[in-house]
Amino acid sequence: MKKFTSVSDVENLQEMIKKALQIKENPLSESEKGKGKTIGLVFLNSSLRTRLSSQIAAQNLGLNVLTLNAAQEAWNLEFADGSVMNGDTVEHIKDAIEVLNQYCDIIAVRCFAGMKNKQDDVYESILSQFEKHAKVPVISLESATRHPLQSLADCITITENWKEKHKPKIVLTWAPHVKPIAQAVGNSFAEWMQEMEVDFIITNPKGYDLDKNFTKDVKIIHNQEEALKDADFVYVKNWSSFDEYATMPEVEENWMLTNEKLSKTNQAKVMHCLPVRRNVELSDEVMDGENSIIYQQAKNRIFSAQAVFSEILEVINSK
Amino acid sequence: MKKFTSVSDVENLQEMIKKALQIKENPLSESEKGKGKTIGLVFLNSSLRTRLSSQIAAQNLGLNVLTLNAAQEAWNLEFADGSVMNGDTVEHIKDAIEVLNQYCDIIAVRCFAGMKNKQDDVYESILSQFEKHAKVPVISLESATRHPLQSLADCITITENWKEKHKPKIVLTWAPHVKPIAQAVGNSFAEWMQEMEVDFIITNPKGYDLDKNFTKDVKIIHNQEEALKDADFVYVKNWSSFDEYATMPEVEENWMLTNEKLSKTNQAKVMHCLPVRRNVELSDEVMDGENSIIYQQAKNRIFSAQAVFSEILEVINSK
Amino acid sequence: MKKFTSVSDVENLQEMIKKALQIKENPLSESEKGKGKTIGLVFLNSSLRTRLSSQIAAQNLGLNVLTLNAAQEAWNLEFADGSVMNGDTVEHIKDAIEVLNQYCDIIAVRCFAGMKNKQDDVYESILSQFEKHAKVPVISLESATRHPLQSLADCITITENWKEKHKPKIVLTWAPHVKPIAQAVGNSFAEWMQEMEVDFIITNPKGYDLDKNFTKDVKIIHNQEEALKDADFVYVKNWSSFDEYATMPEVEENWMLTNEKLSKTNQAKVMHCLPVRRNVELSDEVMDGENSIIYQQAKNRIFSAQAVFSEILEVINSK
Numbered sequence: 001m002k003k004f005t006s007v008s009d010v011e012n013l014q015e016m017i018k019k020a021l022q023i024k025e026n027p028l029s030e031s032e033k034g035k036g037k038t039i040g041l042v043f044l045n046s047s048l049r050t051r052l053s054s055q056i057a058a059q060n061l062g063l064n065v066l067t068l069n070a071a072q073e074a075w076n077l078e079f080a081d082g083s084v085m086n087g088d089t090v091e092h093i094k095d096a097i098e099v100l101n102q103y104c105d106i107i108a109v110r111c112f113a114g115m116k117n118k119q120d121d122v123y124e125s126i127l128s129q130f131e132k133h134a135k136v137p138v139i140s141l142e143s144a145t146r147h148p149l150q151s152l153a154d155c156i157t158i159t160e161n162w163k164e165k166h167k168p169k170i171v172l173t174w175a176p177h178v179k180p181i182a183q184a185v186g187n188s189f190a191e192w193m194q195e196m197e198v199d200f201i202i203t204n205p206k207g208y209d210l211d212k213n214f215t216k217d218v219k220i221i222h223n224q225e226e227a228l229k230d231a232d233f234v235y236v237k238n239w240s241s242f243d244e245y246a247t248m249p250e251v252e253e254n255w256m257l258t259n260e261k262l263s264k265t266n267q268a269k270v271m272h273c274l275p276v277r278r279n280v281e282l283s284d285e286v287m288d289g290e291n292s293i294i295y296q297q298a299k300n301r302i303f304s305a306q307a308v309f310s311e312i313l314e315v316i317n318s319k
Numbered sequence: 320m321k322k323f324t325s326v327s328d329v330e331n332l333q334e335m336i337k338k339a340l341q342i343k344e345n346p347l348s349e350s351e352k353g354k355g356k357t358i359g360l361v362f363l364n365s366s367l368r369t370r371l372s373s374q375i376a377a378q379n380l381g382l383n384v385l386t387l388n389a390a391q392e393a394w395n396l397e398f399a400d401g402s403v404m405n406g407d408t409v410e411h412i413k414d415a416i417e418v419l420n421q422y423c424d425i426i427a428v429r430c431f432a433g434m435k436n437k438q439d440d441v442y443e444s445i446l447s448q449f450e451k452h453a454k455v456p457v458i459s460l461e462s463a464t465r466h467p468l469q470s471l472a473d474c475i476t477i478t479e480n481w482k483e484k485h486k487p488k489i490v491l492t493w494a495p496h497v498k499p500i501a502q503a504v505g506n507s508f509a510e511w512m513q514e515m516e517v518d519f520i521i522t523n524p525k526g527y528d529l530d531k532n533f534t535k536d537v538k539i540i541h542n543q544e545e546a547l548k549d550a551d552f553v554y555v556k557n558w559s560s561f562d563e564y565a566t567m568p569e570v571e572e573n574w575m576l577t578n579e580k581l582s583k584t585n586q587a588k589v590m591h592c593l594p595v596r597r598n599v600e601l602s603d604e605v606m607d608g609e610n611s612i613i614y615q616q617a618k619n620r621i622f623s624a625q626a627v628f629s630e631i632l633e634v635i636n637s638k
Numbered sequence: 639m640k641k642f643t644s645v646s647d648v649e650n651l652q653e654m655i656k657k658a659l660q661i662k663e664n665p666l667s668e669s670e671k672g673k674g675k676t677i678g679l680v681f682l683n684s685s686l687r688t689r690l691s692s693q694i695a696a697q698n699l700g701l702n703v704l705t706l707n708a709a710q711e712a713w714n715l716e717f718a719d720g721s722v723m724n725g726d727t728v729e730h731i732k733d734a735i736e737v738l739n740q741y742c743d744i745i746a747v748r749c750f751a752g753m754k755n756k757q758d759d760v761y762e763s764i765l766s767q768f769e770k771h772a773k774v775p776v777i778s779l780e781s782a783t784r785h786p787l788q789s790l791a792d793c794i795t796i797t798e799n800w801k802e803k804h805k806p807k808i809v810l811t812w813a814p815h816v817k818p819i820a821q822a823v824g825n826s827f828a829e830w831m832q833e834m835e836v837d838f839i840i841t842n843p844k845g846y847d848l849d850k851n852f853t854k855d856v857k858i859i860h861n862q863e864e865a866l867k868d869a870d871f872v873y874v875k876n877w878s879s880f881d882e883y884a885t886m887p888e889v890e891e892n893w894m895l896t897n898e899k900l901s902k903t904n905q906a907k908v909m910h911c912l913p914v915r916r917n918v919e920l921s922d923e924v925m926d927g928e929n930s931i932i933y934q935q936a937k938n939r940i941f942s943a944q945a946v947f948s949e950i951l952e953v954i955n956s957k
Contacts, residue, residue: 027355028355036665036666038694038697040690043392046392046393046394047392047393048387048389048392048393048394048410048415048418049418051387051392051393052359052385052387052418052419052422053422055385056357056383056385056422059357059383064694064697066690066693066694068686068689068690069391069392072391072707072710073681073684073685073686073689073707074684074685074686074689075684075686075913078916082917082922083916083917084916084917084918085915085916085917085918086816086915086918087816090913090915091686091912091913091914092914092916095912095913095914095916095925096686098933098936099686099687099690099912099933099936100690101933102933102934102936102937102940103690103691103694103936103937103940178405178406274410274414274418275394275409275410275414275415276410276411276414277404277405277409278397278402278403278404278411278414279401279402279403279404280403280404280405284401287414295417295418295420295421296421298417298418298421299421299422302421302422346674347674362711365711365712365713366711366712367706367708367711367712367713367729367734367737368737370706370711370712371678371704371706371737371738371741372741374704375676375702375704375741378676378702388710388711391710497724497725593729593733593737594713594728594729594733594734595729595730595733596723596724596728597716597721597722597723597730597733598720598721598722598723599722599723599724603720606733614736614737614739614740615740617736617737617740618740618741621740621741
């Protein structure tokens with residue numbers, strides 16, 4: 001694997017999941033693989049799970065870890081090509097990336113959607129700079145439109161929780177929120193589910209359909225009750241409107257996931273990437289209930305990251 | 320040791336001090352004990368000594384260390400059970416703790432008193448969530464009402480500095496400050512001194528008596544001069560009123576510790592947990608004088624933490 | 639080497655450069671040298687290159703690394719001796735240093751010029767406290783008037799890029815900026831160039847001459863075009879006025895380095911310490927052009943730091 005920014009970087013998803021589960025069995029089995037190599041974890045945004053799970057995964061592989069809170073610890077970054085830097089920005093992102101090239105064997109970056117200019121986000125104005133200027137493998141720790149390490153962890157978690165022979169029915173359901181949130185997790189989950197042996201549908205209010213480039217032919221149902229029927233897995237996540245970008249069109253019904261709604265499913269396992277707004281996105285009873293596999297999902301972030309780092313090191317070490 | 324949040328978690332204090340002093344002699348004697356294990360150091364508040372000494376102690380034991388400045392690096396935390404999270408808080412503390420359970424073998428947390436609601440602080444509204452939800456051993460890096468790693472370092476320091484056969488007289492003296500400060504260090508020192516073979520008294524202005532749950536039968540004297548007489552150790556520390564919670568009732572006399580006051584003691588050693596307000600809590604001459612063992616106290620924070628981590632690892636490794 | 643705060647701490651610069659280049663060939667050749675030792679990296683200001691390169695250098699030597707963002711993670715520091723700390727400052731710098739003495743075998747600190755009071759900066763009001771109170775070797779990660787780890791990296795880079803037998807002509811040219819910037823990099827580069835076998839001149843607008851204590855007898859030319867003629871290396875850097883301290887006297891001509899100006903040189907290599915204001919200090923075409931060795935300079939920050947840490951460890955380990 002030469003980089004990891006979307007599912008298209010994964011050659012064989014089933015093999016990747018299998019590898020992650022092997023790592024979970026024995027996390028220190030490749031503890032020398034990253035020896036003498038350095039991974040830079042660059043955070044342009046907040047992070048709890050991604051930060052800690054990436055650090056653990058890297059340490060398990062013997063990698064040196066450099067964690068940089070870019071905004072607070074380094075310099076105010078300029079993103080526009082060709083700009084005359086006579087304002088508040090102190091360092092151009094491409095110079096920062098070129099320096100990271102000198103210091104790191106792998107660069108991992110978190111760069112959320114700005115949620116202001118649709119084109120900037122759709123074209124990944126920040127991640128694209130990393131993909132363009134990095135001379136070492138780039139790993140996304142969540143970008144404007146995707147969160148692939150989360151999606152891989154989701155696939156691992158579903159695999160662990162499904163032992164039937166038939167395909168599980170998996171429903172990605174929109175959930176309420178109090179402010180406009182990016183579509184990255186939803187987009188990414190949609191992309192990855194299309195690579196899995198599952199029956200996958202999405203349910204969200206009208207006006208909240210995700211970008212067709214990610215959902216493609218996936219069925220989208222605007223009636224949550226209908227969608228949840230007989231679900232084996234329910235993935236709860238809010239996102240703001242893609243069409244009327246980053247707005248929150250009014251929603252009349254209450255889309256919060258409750259035990260009552262869950263009772264219409266096939267005792268579905270409940271998933272969420274966290275952080276979650278309790279009693280807004282889903283109720284306490286669901287979050288703390290027996291059907292939740294949300295913390296297991298969080299744990300699998302370690303093995304998702306470690307499988308990816310390991311694959312990337314495979315290529316680096318073979319040079 | 321299954322957790323460490325107060326002196327009651329220590330089975331045998333003398334043995335604990337002895338162990339810490341052995342570690343001080345040879346800090347790398349157990350450098351493999353924590354191998355493959357991870358400690359999460361979670362800071363909800365500022366820290367210099369606790370941060371650095373805990374990192375050193377963990378490294379000396381071969382532990383992986385994850386340091387998280389929760390407020391700045393992760394998400395704005397919600398603390399109220401059952402709340403509808405439609406405000407500024409992004410992640411519930413219990414979800415954050417459940418995730419830490421997945422990532423860490425030991426969770427250490429600093430969570431100061433909020434100094435707003437007495438009941439919240441008295442009942443340890445944050446630490447109690449960790450004690451309730453953590454599935455791995457919890458270590459306090461100072462909570463609303465106690466600072467046990469400091470108190471253990473204080474016991475180590477007193478032990479190093481007292482070779483007489485009779486009990487030393489130890490005085491905890493209140494000191495002035497410019498804003499309301501928590502009672503945690505004072506409470507904790509009072510608790511631990513009651514477990515030591517010492518003569519211990521407290522002196523503070525009227526209106527500043529500490530919570531009886533910590534001081535129990537310890538003599539409290541409101542006249543500083545009288546209290547300091549013949550003291551062998553003077554522990555200087557400010558705290559705000561417990562009765563009129565988090566206020567600063569007027570104090571007529573100047574309680575700052577000076578060399579003149581010190582001259583009435585038995586050439587007492589001077590202690591303070593740091594940070595200290597120079598020329599407010601104590602004078603420069605005391606701070607920089609020969610009687611100060613304050614930096615030695617700071618150094619012993621390493622061995623206090625390392626002894627505790629080591630005891631906790633003992634239990635983990637025996638499983 | 640007992641400390642490293644200026645070129646005067648280097649006994650033999652040519653040997654030091656040679657050592658750094660050997661480390662560059664084999665960065666892990668001394669991976670056990672720092673074992674069991676701790677370096678504290680204390681940042682009172684922002685940092686990208688210094689932060690990451692120092693961490694890498696320390697890890698390459700097997701040192702434990704403690705990185706402290708003092709302002710955000712620890713306590714608000716007081717710098718004035720003898721002050722009554724009844725204001726916003728919580729801990730005196732000398733107490734923080736004394737605590738670092740207890741925890742670290744090497745203390746490295748970044749403490750920029752305050753740019754408010756000339757005397758404070760000229761006399762290194764912060765670094766001098768570290769030099770006075772530290773009981774372990776002190777390394778400057780850039781102070782008010784010098785940036786020696788940068789200058790050593792500059793010397794390494796020049797050495798790598800000059801294979802001729804005659805001395806190269808090296809020009810330090812002032813560049814425009816939008817706010818008053820410290821003289822530290824300029825001062826330091828001037829000092830170090832005087833120790834190298836090079837022809838060195840400085841060019842800057844009138845009113846911008848650097849402190850004579852650093853430039854000594856170096857020729858200063860106020861006409862940029864004249865200065866650049868036949869240059870083999872052009873070092874671009876802004877600084878504010880030293881005479882009218884921290885001001886920006888008006889400059890009529892445009893001092894930004896462009897390809898047109900570069901065409902008058904002897905195909906000079908272009909250097910800059912970064913971060914750089916693109917299209918203000920130098921044009922995009924220069925920054926991204928073939929003559930730039932700016933990223934190579936950034937990479938050499940690792941080997942500059944590692945050579946210094948290694949020399950310091952030599953002294954520590956011999957005790």
